[in-house]
Amino acid sequence: MLSRLYALPARLLAPLCLPLCLTLCLLAAPAGAQDLLMAQAANFMPAMEEILPAFEAATGIKGHAVYSSTGKLYAQISNGAPFDVFLAADEARPAKLAAEGKSEAPFVYARGKVVLWLPQPGVTAADWQQCLQRDTIQRIAVANPESAPYGAAAVAALNKAGLFETVSPRLAYAQSIAQVFQFASSGAADAGFCALSSTLTEQGRTGTTFAVPQAPSVIQAACILKSAPNPQAAARFVEFLNSPLVAEIKAKYGYE
Amino acid sequence: MLEAVPAIADPLYLSVKLAFFTTLFIPVAALPLAWLFAFRRFAGKSLAEAFVALPMVLPPTVLGFWLLVVMGPNGFMGQAWQAVFNERLIFSFPAILLASVVYNMPFAVQPLRATFEKMDRRLLECSAVLGLSPLATFRRVILPNSLPGLAASSVLVFAHSLGEFGVILMVGGSMPGTTKVASIAIYEAVEALRYDDAFLLCLALVPASFIVLLAVNRMNRSLQ
Numbered sequence: 001m002l003s004r005l006y007a008l009p010a011r012l013l014a015p016l017c018l019p020l021c022l023t024l025c026l027l028a029a030p031a032g033a034q035d036l037l038m039a040q041a042a043n044f045m046p047a048m049e050e051i052l053p054a055f056e057a058a059t060g061i062k063g064h065a066v067y068s069s070t071g072k073l074y075a076q077i078s079n080g081a082p083f084d085v086f087l088a089a090d091e092a093r094p095a096k097l098a099a100e101g102k103s104e105a106p107f108v109y110a111r112g113k114v115v116l117w118l119p120q121p122g123v124t125a126a127d128w129q130q131c132l133q134r135d136t137i138q139r140i141a142v143a144n145p146e147s148a149p150y151g152a153a154a155v156a157a158l159n160k161a162g163l164f165e166t167v168s169p170r171l172a173y174a175q176s177i178a179q180v181f182q183f184a185s186s187g188a189a190d191a192g193f194c195a196l197s198s199t200l201t202e203q204g205r206t207g208t209t210f211a212v213p214q215a216p217s218v219i220q221a222a223c224i225l226k227s228a229p230n231p232q233a234a235a236r237f238v239e240f241l242n243s244p245l246v247a248e249i250k251a252k253y254g255y256e
Numbered sequence: 257m258l259e260a261v262p263a264i265a266d267p268l269y270l271s272v273k274l275a276f277f278t279t280l281f282i283p284v285a286a287l288p289l290a291w292l293f294a295f296r297r298f299a300g301k302s303l304a305e306a307f308v309a310l311p312m313v314l315p316p317t318v319l320g321f322w323l324l325v326v327m328g329p330n331g332f333m334g335q336a337w338q339a340v341f342n343e344r345l346i347f348s349f350p351a352i353l354l355a356s357v358v359y360n361m362p363f364a365v366q367p368l369r370a371t372f373e374k375m376d377r378r379l380l381e382c383s384a385v386l387g388l389s390p391l392a393t394f395r396r397v398i399l400p401n402s403l404p405g406l407a408a409s410s411v412l413v414f415a416h417s418l419g420e421f422g423v424i425l426m427v428g429g430s431m432p433g434t435t436k437v438a439s440i441a442i443y444e445a446v447e448a449l450r451y452d453d454a455f456l457l458c459l460a461l462v463p464a465s466f467i468v469l470l471a472v473n474r475m476n477r478s479l480q
Contacts, residue, residue, distance in 0.1 A: 069447055071446065071447035071448065071449060072446075072447065075446065075449075093449075138344060139344065139346070139347060139429075141429070144430065144444055144447070144448075146444065146447075146448040147444060147447035147448040148447075172347045172429030172430070172431060173429055173430035173431070173436075174429070175430070175444070175447070182321070182324075183324075183429070186321075186324050186325050186328055187325075187328045187329055188324050188325075188328035188329070188346045188347070188427075188429075189347075190329075
């Protein structure tokens, strides 16, 4: 009975069949051997997409990144996922892997900044605290402080400014820093504690950004995994991360 | 272990509340649609059918993003809600309930429609010959004969909304005690490496879902 309930009308499914088969055939084709596989926290994706081709141009090594949340990547690595390098959004999880003997010593590869962002252009206020006092700001998006380092930094800034108690009923929690920007840019939230990198995108520049100096920098650490299938290439990539070229790319996307 | 109880009880209660209200409201929307699809021919019928079935094939996050835009302060639903109730719709319990109803529509419409189509047409003809209006026919002939189908669709919808995730992730905003349902709480616990909490929530959710399904199945059988 239940299985029949799931059956879509045949005439709905029929036109879907051919493209579906084609897609499956395409996916079944071998993806080609990856020289290097990175587990990359999703917030750094725009910069990484530019770093990887530059790395290939410089060394001839093809790098490939999987973008996900730091927590999920950590869980995958703990369960033996075949990554070479883990680039997290915080310091805690690489440190945890190192303590568990699953990785080499972690190092800092980027520092992110939290800003307050509003989707409308030209909003005037003395500073971010003043901006939050406006009665038009009914909902403020923030990343989950427990799992997203950018959320933790935003909450730390609110606490430092003594605003957390008054603001907390208006907070809506997103699962990632990218989703904060989504909440704010779609107008669902009136403002969001976004990553500076989100506000430098084309859509980000159409809004108003307030600096949040009270928020600590989000220190993003990386480590080479002990189980790396390709440790030499991983070491070269880590070296490449310290190059002036990468520093330039990072600055462009709002990272130090 | 015990201090974690509210962190686990609240999301579970919310999930059950959401599933309960979704199951309660969905026949209101699904019955007329199922009736239309089963008994009426009209222009654009297959388009309408495909549209109602869309949540079945769309990724929930895509549907969720669309609902986020529509329910936000600038969207037409959000603005209508604001006009009537003078409060924001997005990131509230009504928002996740509406999203849940939209998402579950095909799971309610399909089984009901199948039930209606299986019905003996002679019954309907008799009822028409005896002078019952279409509405009276629906209330006194079609509905009593489709209770098993209604129960079956309710089981699906209830179970479905108990574990709903992608859509709520988009329109809920994880507000503790308002929109942070069990599935979101489990996700957050895993992300924060609180695997014990995640395990406890799953431990509670799986038997709860199972007991509900057993009970409704039993009810379903007794109706048949």
